[in-house]
Amino acid sequence: MWMKEASTLIEYGAPIDARTMVAPPDVTELELEPSHPGLGDEEYVRRRKELFALCRRHRLERLGPPIIRYNAEETRIWREVSPKLDDLHQKHASQIYLKAKRDLAITQEEIPQLRHLSDRLRRETEMHLVPAEGALPYRTFYEYIADRGFPVTQFIRHGSHPEFTPEPDMIHDCLGHVPPLMNRDYAELLTLIGKAVASTDRGEQVLALKRFSWFSIEFGLIEEAGEVKVFGAGILSSTGEIPNSLFSPAVTRRPFVTDVVINTDYDPARMQDNLFVAPSLPFLRRELEGLVRRFEIPVL
Ligand SMILES: [Fe+2]
Numbered sequence: 267m268w269m270k271e272a273s274t275l276i277e278y279g280a281p282i283d284a285r286t287m288v289a290p291p292d293v294t295e296l297e298l299e300p301s302h303p304g305l306g307d308e309e310y311v312r313r314r315k316e317l318f319a320l321c322r323r324h325r326l327e328r329l330g331p332p333i334i335r336y337n338a339e340e341t342r343i344w345r346e347v348s349p350k351l352d353d354l355h356q357k358h359a360s361q362i363y364l365k366a367k368r369d370l371a372i373t374q375e376e377i378p379q380l381r382h383l384s385d386r387l388r389r390e391t392e393m394h395l396v397p398a399e400g401a402l403p404y405r406t407f408y409e410y411i412a413d414r415g416f417p418v419t420q421f422i423r424h425g426s427h428p429e430f431t432p433e434p435d436m437i438h439d440c441l442g443h444v445p446p447l448m449n450r451d452y453a454e455l456l457t458l459i460g461k462a463v464a465s466t467d468r469g470e471q472v473l474a475l476k477r478f479s480w481f482s483i484e485f486g487l488i489e490e491a492g493e494v495k496v497f498g499a500g501i502l503s504s505t506g507e508i509p510n511s512l513f514s515p516a517v518t519r520r521p522f523v524t525d526v527v528i529n530t531d532y533d534p535a536r537m538q539d540n541l542f543v544a545p546s547l548p549f550l551r552r553e554l555e556g557l558v559r560r561f562e563i564p565v566l
Pocket residue numbers: 434438443484499500
């Protein structure tokens with residue numbers, strides 16, 4: 267049994283230790299990758315450290331999202347990127363997403379306060395938002411979701427490349443992940459992934475659930491009235507990924523078959539060229555329930 271747990275898995279094209287899927291390291295200080303566009307900008311790094319400390323404290327002390335006073339540069343970036351995304355959403359996003367975005371009244375003028383969005387979600391689907399200092403380790407992330415909390419960042423990408431971010435930021439989270447949380451089927455799908463991940467100590471099962479999530483929640487396409495629409499947050503928050511995902515001849519779009527999905531690796535650092543189309547959210551939920559039963563994870 268131990269030998270099996272310690273076996274090597276392949277993720278992002280490289281071998282990883284199955285144990286780190288189950289017990290990932292905690293990151294206690296802000297780390298920007300060497301190619302990060304904000305790295306030489308002292309004011310940006312200072313602001314990022316300030317928000318990192320504030321959001322981490324609010325997360326660990328379970329205080330809910332802090333109210334952030336956004337500065338002029340952060341507001342400028344929001345006002346530049348969100349209308350461009352909204353044009354693309356109106357044409358290509360799933361109805362589930364568009365309805366939720368309207369109901370949440372997310373505007374192109376002011377950066378929304380997560381605290382207010384969280385209150386609204388609680389009333390609608392009993393989900394809430396957890397302030398996150400940055401990308402959390404996968405397992406930690408899903409432990410919050412098992413408890414119906416969705417971790418969301420509150421910092422904004424660097425202004426030199428407003429349409430690009432090397433890490434999930436407020437625009438990715440707020441315009442990608444938050445709106446669908448208003449949908450009950452989506453919320454139940456997500457919390458079931460969270461409960462399953464939080465309840466298994468087998469690295470290969472965590473990896474399979476992570477891939478299920480990646481190809482649905484993060485980069486999923488969905489059929490709606492005979493058309494293919496976008497519902498994955500990673501696509502919805504990128505002006506490049508939306509047209510790429512639907513129209514690029516370099517992208518493979520296959521029907522969502524769970525056994526294929528959980529055995530498909532991906533590279534989060536690149537434009538995605540391998541996507542799956544799900545017929546509906548209830549379909550995904552049934553597939554996930556089947557997988558969880560097969561894995562014998564006792565959460566149903
Ligand atoms: Fe994401």
